[in-house]
Amino acid sequence: MFKLFKAMLFVMCMGAGFNAYAATVLPESDLGQALNAMSSLQGFSCDFKQELTYAEGGKREYTGELAVSRPGKFRWHYTKPYEQLYISNGKGVLLYEPDLMQVQKLDDLGEVDPVVLQLLDGRIGLSDVEVLASEKRDDEMAWHVRIGQEGQRVDVWLGTKDKHLKWVESRDVLGNANRLYLLKVVPDAPKNDVFEFIAPEGVDVIGA
Numbered sequence: 001m002f003k004l005f006k007a008m009l010f011v012m013c014m015g016a017g018f019n020a021y022a023a024t025v026l027p028e029s030d031l032g033q034a035l036n037a038m039s040s041l042q043g044f045s046c047d048f049k050q051e052l053t054y055a056e057g058g059k060r061e062y063t064g065e066l067a068v069s070r071p072g073k074f075r076w077h078y079t080k081p082y083e084q085l086y087i088s089n090g091k092g093v094l095l096y097e098p099d100l101m102q103v104q105k106l107d108d109l110g111e112v113d114p115v116v117l118q119l120l121d122g123r124i125g126l127s128d129v130e131v132l133a134s135e136k137r138d139d140e141m142a143w144h145v146r147i148g149q150e151g152q153r154v155d156v157w158l159g160t161k162d163k164h165l166k167w168v169e170s171r172d173v174l175g176n177a178n179r180l181y182l183l184k185v186v187p188d189a190p191k192n193d194v195f196e197f198i199a200p201e202g203v204d205v206i207g208a
Contacts, residue, residue: 025126031134031143032126033163039122043069043189046182055175066182068121073195089195096197103199105207116156116168119147140166 025032045067052060064078076086085096093106118124124147132155133144140161146153159167169179199205 025129025131025145027126030141030160030163031129031131031145031158034158034160034165035119035124035126035129037163037187038119038165039125041070041122041187041189043067043073043121044185044187045190045194046185048183049181051177051179051181053177053179066120067190067194068117069189069192069195070121071123072121073192074117074121075190075194085197087195087197089192089197094197096199096203101203103197103203103205105205116147116154116170119168124148 025035027033027036045065048064048066050062050064052062062078063080064076066077067075072088072090074086074088078084083098085094085098087094087096095104095106096102097104128147128149130146131143132146135142137159140159143158143160144155145158146155148154154170157169157171158165159169164185165182167179167181169177171177
């Protein structure tokens with residue numbers, strides 16, 4: 001699952017399918033207002049659904065709960081089809097796997113603190129987003145954008161509806177798609193104790 005988590009957060013180059021153009025984000029656009037709303041939050045919590053769609057056919061689905069607080073705190077909890085928890089209080093990242101009775105301290109916070117997570121916790125502003133293309137899909141907009149600061153820019157697709165960010169999608173060079181839906185968003189910063197973790201009795205702690 002660590003590879004899955006990194007696959008969502010370490011977004012790769014996107015496929016085609018839009019009417020291409022390059023432009024900065026207009027603040028009054030649906031995307032501009034969605035990103036401004038995201039960056040104005042001190043934190044949020046939501047349910048999520050993650051869909052991996054493979055180019056050769058087939059799909060896998062994961063669900064769970066996500067909590068984010070500025071700066072750099074997150075709790076990424078997969079609940080189905082099996083449980084796994086990535087959690088950071090801003091000083092390090094722990095990976096808890098209940099089935100293995102194991103907690104692993106991840107040495108490099110940068111490896112799980114990429115551009116997409118910066119977007120979700122409000123560190124990406126309009127000046128860090130370049131619109132490459134857009135497309136109306138039913139009742140929502142899909143945007144192909146390049147986000148991040150110099151040297152850390154990546155291409156992603158963002159879905160917006162009614163001035164809110166609804167999903168983030170990446171595709172790898174093989175055409176496999178990884179889409180994260182944000183569901184039932186609560187736009188309030190979670191309490192700090194949400195981002196603290198104490199290993200249950202009998203659980204092995206690796207790398208502490």
